[in-house]
Structures are given as C-alpha cells and as structure tokens.
Amino acid sequence: MTTDRVRLSAFVHGHVQGVxxxxxTRSRALELGLVGYASNQADGRVHVVAEGPRDTxxxxxxxLRSGETPGRVDLVVDSLESARGDLTGFLER
Structure with a gap:
C-alpha cells in the first residue's frame, strides 16, 4: 500500500452539472477520508481537487471513471502532484 500523500486535480467532462x-463526489471523497472540493466550471465541467494517500x-x-456517477462522464483529465496540505473537509463549490 502506498501512503505518500498526493493532490489530484481532475476535470470531469460530460453531463455533470445539475445532476x-x-x-x-463529496460523498465518495468523505467515505475515503479525503479532503478537497468539487467545483462547477463555466464551461460545464466539474473540477475535482482531492488530497490524501495515493491509493485512496x-x-x-x-x-469518477466508473460509469456509476450521476449524469454522464465522457472524459476525466487528471494530474497528480505532491499534497500541499492546505485543504480541510470536502466542499461543493
């Protein structure tokens, strides 16, 4: 198990607003013990930022890619970096 802490930034494309x-996403993140937020973007995407252990x-x-989300996810564009430690809780923005 890899426990180094990372920060995920994922832009979720598809029909993901208003659904x-x-x-x-917040519910899944809290179940996993992650901190961060999910934020609607003006272009219809949702930006998900989450920090925690790499495996989590x-x-x-x-x-996010499971096909079991509300709405329809067409594409998830993600990047990982070292955790910054500046987040608490998991918010819907």
Whole structure:
C-alpha cells in the first residue's frame, strides 16, 4: 500500500452539472477520508481537487471513471502532484 500523500486535480467532462455529481463526489471523497472540493466550471465541467494517500486518491479517480456517477462522464483529465496540505473537509463549490 502506498501512503505518500498526493493532490489530484481532475476535470470531469460530460453531463455533470445539475445532476448531483458534486454531491456524489463529496460523498465518495468523505467515505475515503479525503479532503478537497468539487467545483462547477463555466464551461460545464466539474473540477475535482482531492488530497490524501495515493491509493485512496486513486480510488476516487476510479470512482469518477466508473460509469456509476450521476449524469454522464465522457472524459476525466487528471494530474497528480505532491499534497500541499492546505485543504480541510470536502466542499461543493
């Protein structure tokens, strides 16, 4: 198990606004013990930022791509970097 802490930035494309996607993402993240936020973007995407252990962050990313989300996810563009430690809780923005 890899426990180094990372920060995920994922832009989720598809029909993901107005369908409970941010709430669903927040619920999954809290179940996994992650901190961060899910934010609607003006162009219709949702930006998900999450920090925690690498394996746990990977589990959230897998959930975003699972096909079991509200709405319809067409594409998830993600990047990982070292955790910054500047987040608390998990918010819907």
């Amino acid at each position: 409970g996607f941010r709430w669903w 962050v990977a589990a959230l990313l897998d959930a």
